[in-house]
Amino acid sequence: KQEVTQIPAALSVPEGENLVLNCSFTDSAIYNLQWFRQDPGKGLTSLLLIQSSQREQTSGRLNASLDKSSGRSTLYIAASQPGDSATYLCAVNIGARQLTFGSGTQLTVLP
């Protein structure tokens, strides 16, 4: 059974810092991996989708990498801002129309 782990569970950084969020998964047979953002009391907003054949994707200050063989993905956030404060979730697409989610990293960016 695919398991997805995100460490750390919570992270607090000062504004302007570059940071990396980690996601690991146990089965490398994935279609793709998605990173989401969730604000308190809200739904999930898709940030980046990396297909299994890709190594990385970029959107603005966000860069996500994928190393399928080692079962790891990272989300890099450059020049963090207080508005980046949220919970960040990664999810792997294992086929069979299913996403398996990690429990998330709660990020706080301090002004």
Next chain:
Amino acid sequence: DAGITQSPRHKVTETGTPVTLRCHQTENHRYMYWYRQDPGHGLRLIHYSYGVKDTDKGEVSDGYSVSRSKTEDFLLTLESATSSQTSVYFCAISESQENTQYFGPGTRLTVL
């Protein structure tokens, strides 16, 4: 934002009563999903649909049923609600199983 709405947004009900949650999309996406989100468990798939009248079970389907009679609507029914079904329920849509999933705003359900 993808056009996804969920209704109701909040509901309090009693154990043993039936409950139906509705997901409505305006994107004409083929795939629709129901997830629940609980502390310590993350998001888990309940049921999904890959077309009108085509549905299948997810990881935590016991106690839930679904129906999809139109492309735009996906209903989740709790036949007899239990306290363990207190959760936040999210609907999601995607064009295909390999594409990005877009999520609705969620429904907070409390079963007393």
